[in-house]
Amino acid sequence: MPGARTPVIVGxxxxxxxxxxxxxxxxxxxxxxxxxxxxxxxxTNDVDGxxxxxxxxxxxxxxxxxxEYFQIKHRWSEGTQTGGAAYMGFVDHAxxxxxxxxxxxxxxxxxxxxxxxxxxxxxxxxxxxxxxxPRCYETPYGPTILGNYALAAxxxxxxxxxxxxxxxxxxxxxxxxxANNPFxxxxxxxxxxxxxxxxxxxxxxGKWDACVVTDGGAALIMTTQERARDLKQxxxxxxxxxxxxxxxxxxxxxxxTTTAAAISGPRAFAQAGISPHDIDTAQLYDSFTITxxxxxxxxxxxxRGEGGAFVQDGKLRPGGSLPTNTDGGGxxxxxxxxRGVFTLIEAVTQLRGQxxxxxxxNAKLAVACGSGGILSCISTLVLGxxxx
Amino acid sequence: MTMLSDxxxxxxxxxxxxxxxxxxxxxxxxxxRGELWLQRCVETHKFQFYPRPCSVFTGGPVEWVKSSGRGTxxxxxxxxxxxxxxxxxxxxxxxxxxxxxxxxxRMMSNVTGCxxxxxxxxxxxxxxxxxxxxNLRLFLPFWRPAG
Numbered sequence: 460m461p462g463a464r465t466p467v468i469v470g471x472x473x474x475x476x477x478x479x480x481x482x483x484x485x486x487x488x489x490x491x492x493x494x495x496x497x498x499x500x501x502x503t504n505d506v507d508g509x510x511x512x513x514x515x516x517x518x519x520x521x522x523x524x525x526x527e528y529f530q531i532k533h534r535w536s537e538g539t540q541t542g543g544a545a546y547m548g549f550v551d552h553a554x555x556x557x558x559x560x561x562x563x564x565x566x567x568x569x570x571x572x573x574x575x576x577x578x579x580x581x582x583x584x585x586x587x588x589x590x591x592x593p594r595c596y597e598t599p600y601g602p603t604i605l606g607n608y609a610l611a612a613x614x615x616x617x618x619x620x621x622x623x624x625x626x627x628x629x630x631x632x633x634x635x636x637x638a639n640n641p642f643x644x645x646x647x648x649x650x651x652x653x654x655x656x657x658x659x660x661x662x663x664x665g666k667w668d669a670c671v672v673t674d675g676g677a678a679l680i681m682t683t684q685e686r687a688r689d690l691k692q693x694x695x696x697x698x699x700x701x702x703x704x705x706x707x708x709x710x711x712x713x714x715x716t717t718t719a720a721a722i723s724g725p726r727a728f729a730q731a732g733i734s735p736h737d738i739d740t741a742q743l744y745d746s747f748t749i750t751x752x753x754x755x756x757x758x759x760x761x762x763r764g765e766g767g768a769f770v771q772d773g774k775l776r777p778g779g780s781l782p783t784n785t786d787g788g789g790x791x792x793x794x795x796x797x798r799g800v801f802t803l804i805e806a807v808t809q810l811r812g813q814x815x816x817x818x819x820x821n822a823k824l825a826v827a828c829g830s831g832g833i834l835s836c837i838s839t840l841v842l843g844x845x846x847x
Numbered sequence: 848m849t850m851l852s853d854x855x856x857x858x859x860x861x862x863x864x865x866x867x868x869x870x871x872x873x874x875x876x877x878x879x880r881g882e883l884w885l886q887r888c889v890e891t892h893k894f895q896f897y898p899r900p901c902s903v904f905t906g907g908p909v910e911w912v913k914s915s916g917r918g919t920x921x922x923x924x925x926x927x928x929x930x931x932x933x934x935x936x937x938x939x940x941x942x943x944x945x946x947x948x949x950x951x952x953r954m955m956s957n958v959t960g961c962x963x964x965x966x967x968x969x970x971x972x973x974x975x976x977x978x979x980x981x982n983l984r985l986f987l988p989f990w991r992p993a994g
Binding site: 582583585586588589590591592593595596597598599600601602603604605606609610611613614617658659660661662663664709710711715 | 855861862863864865866868870871896897898899921922923924925926927928929930931932935938941943945953954955956957963968979987
């Protein structure tokens with residue numbers, strides 16, 4: 460039952476994106492912090508819990524460094540690095556910490572200059588040309604990020620007859636949402652024919668099956684329902700939250716067409732006491748088109764293997780029955796390395812009714828789902844506009 | 848049609864090579880002898896990959912067993928662009944595959960010795976070994992269509 464200590468989301472903010480050469484990774488954290496304080500009406504002194512993965516685009520800086528950077532006097536901090544699932548995991552953990560009274564107000568920040576910082580590299584981590592276990596069982600064979608997802612896409616096509624056109628629909632629906640977001644990196648029209656005829660990067664996937672590379676940062680604040688009464692925004696409720704992991708390196712994935720969303724999704728929906736059919740808008744980590752399809756299936760929007768048929772009627776598009784990645788997603792708008800927090804913030808923005816021309820009418824229930832590693836760690840949040 | 852040549856095996860300047868340590872020395876020593884060695888849980892007799900000093904099934908001890916070296920292609924991709932390191936450019940297109948080894952484990956590797964268009968999921972493949980660092984006599988397993 461909701462009570463005074465019920466954890467709620469009271470602040471969200473984004474830093475400048477998709478191109479922000481004027482900001483360092485730390486600068487993205489700082490700008491997002493300033494904006495989330497303005498958004499919520501809180502001050503840094505109110506914060507007694509802090510969560511961050513650091514300055515990660517693909518690299519990781521210390522949580523402790525960021526705590527120092529902002530001089531946050533935290534009683535509790537956490538930086539569990541599950542990549543694109545990290546900030547959903549943070550909300551899950553912060554919920555417990557706030558409920559139990561360890562902290563009252565938890566800040567989360569993220570920032571990355573992945574696009575503008577030309578020193579960044581996606582090359583594998585090696586020392587003097589050596590790669591250590593367990594990455595040594597993969598890196599010497601030349602896997603690529605898109606190629607790793609292509610392994611799952613190929614298997615999905617093989618097992619279920621999924622087509623490139625069905626996967627392309629995810630790129631197309633996301634691009635249509637991006638057209639409604641003035642900040643999105645790519646807003647020009649994209650057709651299914653464009654997606655399937657683009658050069659293949661790693662068969663069976665091509666250029667438009669892949670996310671963009673951008674700069675970006677974000678911040679979010681959670682506190683108690685009681686504290687939220689004095690703040691600027693109507694609080695958003697966390698109705699369900701869960702995390703699960705199946706592997707980390709792609710070669711260890713137990714089943715290439717089933718992600719841990721099939722574990723964390725049903726747990727989160729059960730907590731919320733609702734089913735996927737009740738959801739008004741979905742914000743699903745879209746590193747690649749196949750990622751969205753596997754998350755839709757895992758979360759229970761459709762059965763395993765039926766993702767292709769599920770998306771092909773256009774229901775993910777603006778005005779569809781399940782508008783998905785309404786800010787233009789990682790596929791068209793913003794992907795600075797770890798997109799998880801952006802899906803979370805778009806979900807909150809929609810539930811607040813502050814999404815402007817891309818607002819999903821009367822959005823009351825949203826799901827935000829983060830995928831970290833390579834379809835490895837999946838954290839799911841069910842968020843609500845109204846008090847449960 | 849491009850043939851995936853065995854050039855992707857062998858010593859290639861710039862390619863990261865495994866760091867041989869206490870966890871994987873038996874594995875790489877086996878590769879240098881032309882043998883694929885896998886770990887098996889002592890209690891359950893289930894196989895595991897990659898090597899580590901405890902069973903993923905029980906947390907208990909493991910033993911080393913020589914593999915048949917046979918497998919099938921579980922899934923694969925043909926890498927054509929956006930490779931992470933410059934040395935890979937001259938190798939494209941190349942195939943990264945997940946091999947299901949007969950003993951029941953899966954491992955990433957390259958499939959060579961055929962055209963990319965000829966590779967299908969379920970295709971039978973056999974392991975071979977190629978030296979990736981002459982100084983260290985370090986060999987890695989690669990796979991090609993079973994004869």
